[in-house]
Amino acid sequence: MQIDTTGFFEALAAEMNAHPDRYRLYGEADMDPVLVMRRPDGDFRVRLHFAELRCEDITEVDESETPLSDFQLDGDLEAWEGMFGDIRANGSATGLWTINSLALMGDKIVVAGNDPMGTDKFSRFNQTLQEFLDGAARLDRAATAS
């Protein structure tokens, strides 16, 4: 599935919402990040709304709405494809392809935000977000099995 679509993220949200036990270890999370995928023909921006153990909403947003999020993860589409490729190949992100490492290194995907209370949610809820993104591998497995 193409990753720069709301359909892809809606599928990830459905995967998360169907398996709350997977997220219970990390605990409840409330955050609204925007993922920005830079493309030559116009950027794709999607806002994810997490509440408790669920991803409640997926919305494509434009540039003017991006600062309203808690934080933004911003990188070229190629970088995002690299991350999801690693997740699909290994079942979950590994090493430098975890969202934490990508943001730490800051050369492919950067974390940014206007509100410090929002921006630090990236670290506070990091593993919930990682588990959500790792759902891409489970989607693949489900697609193969069906």
Place this chain on the structure above:
Amino acid sequence: MTETASTDTAYPGLPAESPMGAPLDWAWLRGAKSEWGVHPKPSPRGLTLMDIATGTYADVPDAPRDRSMAPRGCDVDTDTPDMGYILNGKTDMWSDNVMELYEEAVARQWSATRDIPWGDLQELPSDVEHAMCQLCTVLCEVEMIAADLPAKWMWRMNHDFIEAKMFLCTQINDEARHAEVFRKRALANGGGLLLSRSGPTSLLRTIIEAKTYTQATALMHLLGEGLVLDIFRMGELIAPTDVEKRIFRMCMQDEARHVAYGTMHLRYAVEHDPDVAEEIHEALDHGETVLTDFATAPDISTALAVLLARGTEDVETKGFPLLMELNKKQFTSYLARCERAGVSRLERTKIPLDLLGIDPATIRTAAA
């Protein structure tokens, strides 16, 4: 218009004496002047501190009248003893996100006994196991400062700031768990605890001996915990197996919560009492020198370099260059946190920015 708990004439006919003849006082039933009937509405997850911050119970005074352990919002007797609090101003410890952080801490607890896949530990090359155990030794040592420090100050904090004290209790519990998990890791895989030398303890002593709580929190949350948070963020690069990765990931989230409190507390303090900024700067002037000694202390830097290189063989070609890059990020993160807290260190820092290749303009722009 708020409703008070009762009136002096309510419940007539109550006895004036107990069956043993002792005088009875029914003031709580018919005389309390506190607010009654606020009916907070639970949010979808349950009844949170934010939900019950309603009516007069939401009012957190800048300078509380009382200095007792009476819960904020109740009707306090004028002759209630003074508990000797010395932190009686809201600017002394408050943070606008403290209620959310408390709820978050409670919702995201984990167990170092159950939630780490200890059974998946693998035998590691001796140099890597030694490096991991040395790092665990240092972390066991430094983590508990973030428990001892709030414990030192909490009993001096006015009880009207109960939410801040409650959050600090969660921090103490978190740090106990961190000390636990790193002690367990050091012992669990055929190794043990290794060297403790003066570098870490000098930093810890600087923190615990801070003259004020605000200075202490600047040293602990911004400097100390911020540095450790960035070590945890490096977890994917330094962890030899998925067991250590899980440990670093879980600790990282806790540590980020503590840093979030400290950063926003300092911001609140500086915004409401600009004079406090100089007090914070003075603490950080000294703290940065000690921090640099800590971050570059041989027992830590060598252990991290070996872990980054996956062994001693490539420590010079891979380990130390990567560590230098990560050190640069640690200090950049610290300076950005100071910006967010409203205590810009860019013109005053003791950290050798040129040597580390840190461009202040980048930090200023990122934090703007």
